[in-house]
Amino acid sequence: MKALYFDRFGGPEVLQYGTLPDPKLADHDVLVKMAYIGLNFADIYRRKGTYHIEKSTPYIDGYEGLGMIIAVGKKVTKHRLGEKVFFVDVPFANSELVAVPESHAIKVPAELNDKIIACVGLQGLTADFLAHDLGKNRPNQTVFIHGISGGVGQILSQILTADGVNVYGVTSTREKQKVALTQGAKEVFLRNEPWLHDWLERFDTVYDGVGVTLEQSIELLKHKGNLVFYGMAGGNPPKVDLVTLLSQSKSILTGDLWDYLTDYWERIARSKRLFSYFINHQIHISEPTVFPLKDGVLAHKLLESGNNVGKILLKP
Numbered sequence: 001m002k003a004l005y006f007d008r009f010g011g012p013e014v015l016q017y018g019t020l021p022d023p024k025l026a027d028h029d030v031l032v033k034m035a036y037i038g039l040n041f042a043d044i045y046r047r048k049g050t051y052h053i054e055k056s057t058p059y060i061d062g063y064e065g066l067g068m069i070i071a072v073g074k075k076v077t078k079h080r081l082g083e084k085v086f087f088v089d090v091p092f093a094n095s096e097l098v099a100v101p102e103s104h105a106i107k108v109p110a111e112l113n114d115k116i117i118a119c120v121g122l123q124g125l126t127a128d129f130l131a132h133d134l135g136k137n138r139p140n141q142t143v144f145i146h147g148i149s150g151g152v153g154q155i156l157s158q159i160l161t162a163d164g165v166n167v168y169g170v171t172s173t174r175e176k177q178k179v180a181l182t183q184g185a186k187e188v189f190l191r192n193e194p195w196l197h198d199w200l201e202r203f204d205t206v207y208d209g210v211g212v213t214l215e216q217s218i219e220l221l222k223h224k225g226n227l228v229f230y231g232m233a234g235g236n237p238p239k240v241d242l243v244t245l246l247s248q249s250k251s252i253l254t255g256d257l258w259d260y261l262t263d264y265w266e267r268i269a270r271s272k273r274l275f276s277y278f279i280n281h282q283i284h285i286s287e288p289t290v291f292p293l294k295d296g297v298l299a300h301k302l303l304e305s306g307n308n309v310g311k312i313l314l315k316p
């Protein structure tokens with residue numbers, strides 16, 4: 001099969017495209033012929049060597065995608081040949097064929113199209129657990145989202161808006177600001193304009209997947225508010241002074257999606273909850289940018305540049 005892989009850590013230039021052996025199918029695996037593969041920040045962290053990865057040389061990057069089951073292991077009971085499935089937590093996904101444990105494969109709902117599901121699997125399930133397991137906001141509460149027009153940010157903003165929460169955020173360009181406003185945000189600030197001063201201590205919850213913005217996030221919180229810290233798209237966060245937090249009764253919550261996708265039924269229930277927002281037309285996402293898998297280097301460069309709006313997909 002063709003795959004995108006690397007055999008040393010580094011910049012996008014370490015990625016190679018070529019032929020590798022097909023994956024071996026274990027008894028509880030299904031073999032998926034990939035139609036779309038989602039690119040995520042974690043793929044960049046893995047390529048750079050700053051994230052935990054499975055031992056395998058060369059290493060095939062990628063963790064999420066959508067495709068058709070073309071073979072099933074001897075003990076598979078949950079899926080059938082020819083079924084369309086997606087997954088968000090299976091390694092070695094940057095290839096034509098992926099061996100997916102049956103408990104990690106989620107059947108694609110008939111109501112939604114493949115490209116949308118490929119776009120929203122991992123980022124959507126992330127937004128869902130950030131909103132419903134960590135933030136747990138009530139209607140009429142007021143929240144702030146850093147990177148509101150990113151992949152997770154767009155879905156998170158719309159889930160919270162549909163839940164009756166007042167959403168505010170910040171982004172880098174007028175184009176991205178417009179996207180966030182049409183998705184229901186009350187106000188969206190531009191990063192290079194002064195806005196922070198007027199909004200100090202105004203928010204019940206601040207969602208921060210940018211990292212370098214952590215101090216701002218703490219300043220934006222009301223006393224007794226929660227900071228949901230979930231990533232560092234902009235760089236590592238500064239150290240936090242717990243005594244300052246304590247004196248203002250502010251708390252920091254963190255979470256990794258992997259700790260919430262613990263079994264098959266958890267994956268099914270969480271994707272059902274996520275897809276209900278799409279089926280009820282409460283979430284609209286920007287058109288993805290699709291690269292052929294062989295152009296993975298360009299896709300990584302675009303994601304790292306921060307110039308893309310929404311999801312980047314790879315197509316074998």
Ligand SMILES: NC(=O)c1ccc[n+]([C@@H]2O[C@H](COP(=O)([O-])OP(=O)(O)OC[C@H]3O[C@@H](n4cnc5c(N)ncnc54)[C@H](OP(=O)(O)O)[C@@H]3O)[C@@H](O)[C@H]2O)c1
Pocket residue numbers: 040041042122123126146147148149150151152153170171172173176191209210212213230231232233234235255256257258303306310
């Ligand atoms: N905890 C988890 O389980 C989990 C799961 C998935 C993803 N994540 C994390 O979620 C974050 C977002 O991922 P994504 O897939 O949505 O990526 P994305 O679509 O590329 O969005 C990243 C956002 O970060 C913003 N950003 C980048 N550099 C910045 C800087 N220096 N200052 C301020 N903002 C900056 C960008 O804002 P602009 O668009 O305004 O430029 C962009 O909207 C990443 O940190 C990722 O690792 C966490």
